[in-house]
Amino acid sequence: xNPGPVVSxxxxxxxxxxEAACAxxxxxxxxxxxxxxxxxxxLARVMAQADVHNLSGLVGLAWTVLxxxxxxxx
Numbered sequence: 001x002n003p004g005p006v007v008s009x010x011x012x013x014x015x016x017x018x019e020a021a022c023a024x025x026x027x028x029x030x031x032x033x034x035x036x037x038x039x040x041x042x043l044a045r046v047m048a049q050a051d052v053h054n055l056s057g058l059v060g061l062a063w064t065v066l067x068x069x070x071x072x073x074x
Contacts, residue, residue: 003029005063010055013037022055026063042069 008027015021022038038046049068052058058065 003062005029005034007058007061007063007065008033010058012055015039024058024066036066038066038069041071045069 005026005028007024009025011023013021013023020040022043024036024038026034026036028034045068046058046066047053050058050061050065
């Protein structure tokens with residue numbers, strides 16, 4: 001079974017309006033890479049769902065952990 005992409009790197013980055021966000025790098029089984037950005041509220045939901053207390057705790061987790069970034073109100 002193909003495990004799918006995993007979080008391979010994560011770092012804080014500024015947004016165009018001066019707020020903090022996180023740039024998350026995903027690495028695919030075939031070696032491809034992709035970047036996604038999470039706003040601070042989405043990042044808080046991801047970290048709570050994954051039960052991690054720092055950004056490095058997300059590295060190595062399946063990309064699906066990022067699905068909890070979605071706003072449940074929408």
